[in-house]
Amino acid sequence: MKINNCIIIDDDEIDRLTVVSYAKRFPLLKIIGIFSKAEDALPLIEEGIVDILFLDIDMPNLNGLDFRKKAMNVAVCIYITAHPEHAVESFELDTLDFIVKPIKLERFSQTISRIEDYLELKEKAQLFETSIGGDVIYIKEGYQQAKIKLHEILYLEALKDYTKIVTQAKKHCVLTSLGNLLKDPNFNSFTRVHRSYAVQNKYISTKKTNEIVLHNGTSIPIGRSYRENLV
Incomplete structure (x- = not known):
């Protein structure tokens, strides 16, 4: 399976660094951007080079839900948030998975498996x-x-x-x-x-x-x- 470009957006530094450390464990992922503000990631979205989003929801200025609306061209969106009440709304925005904080490696690994399954299916859909x-x-x-x-x-x-x-x-x-x-x-x-x-x-x-x-x-x-x- 090819390597996929991902970006990580979270205004909480500890959570952001935790996701970065977990993501680096999986060869499937290549981190091309790490942001504390969602609006700072928009230029990468406009370039069309992002395959996977790891995205918080509750952030100042541009929140994760509104950011996703601007990044619907990205195939895979994973929300990582402390607010489970946003789950229903997030899945209406073509979300593959929804992780509730605190982030655990075992749960993150399950998400990676879902990403792998989805990307494999996407490649073979016509079959x-x-x-x-x-x-x-x-x-x-x-x-x-x-x-x-x-x-x-x-x-x-x-x-x-x-x-x-x-x-x-x-x-x-x-x-x-x-x-x-x-x-x-x-x-x-x-x-x-x-x-x-x-x-x-x-x-x-x-x-x-x-x-x-x-x-x-x-x-x-x-x-x-x-x-x-x-x-």
Whole structure:
């Protein structure tokens, strides 16, 4: 996978330096700008050379949400903020992930994995075709066709306009949003538990306050606005 240019914007110095130190751990990322003020990053945006944004929200003058509106040409936007109440509004601005401070390396690593998955999907988007018949979903991957039994799918994960389909054996991706996929009657055995996740009910092993654990040990976060779906 190619190296991607990223910029980091946060008016808090400690948080900014933490993101910088984490980002330097991943060869996928090349930091080309570090800013304490969002408006200072606009010239790089205008050059069209930025692939990934790591962006705070609550900043003076130009906040992170308004900055994103000026930088919609950047494919990947990751918000890192102490204000979880902005999550819904941020995802309306084509956000790939939303990290709540304090920033932890494990959580940042999960975001990097999502970025890698999304960029790989973006490169291969034209290869995906999907059709559903009975208990089976067929996915065209390159010159081959994968056959997936719906009852074997553990969970679905949203990656912007794509959806990752995860079984015990393998991960597949389709070029359709999670919301659209869940509208299909064939997926009525899935419960949406987070903006980015839906799980197949029979594979839920444990329900906790902020997460569920599947039979295979996978932990899936529960979004606050989706908790009632699990009642």
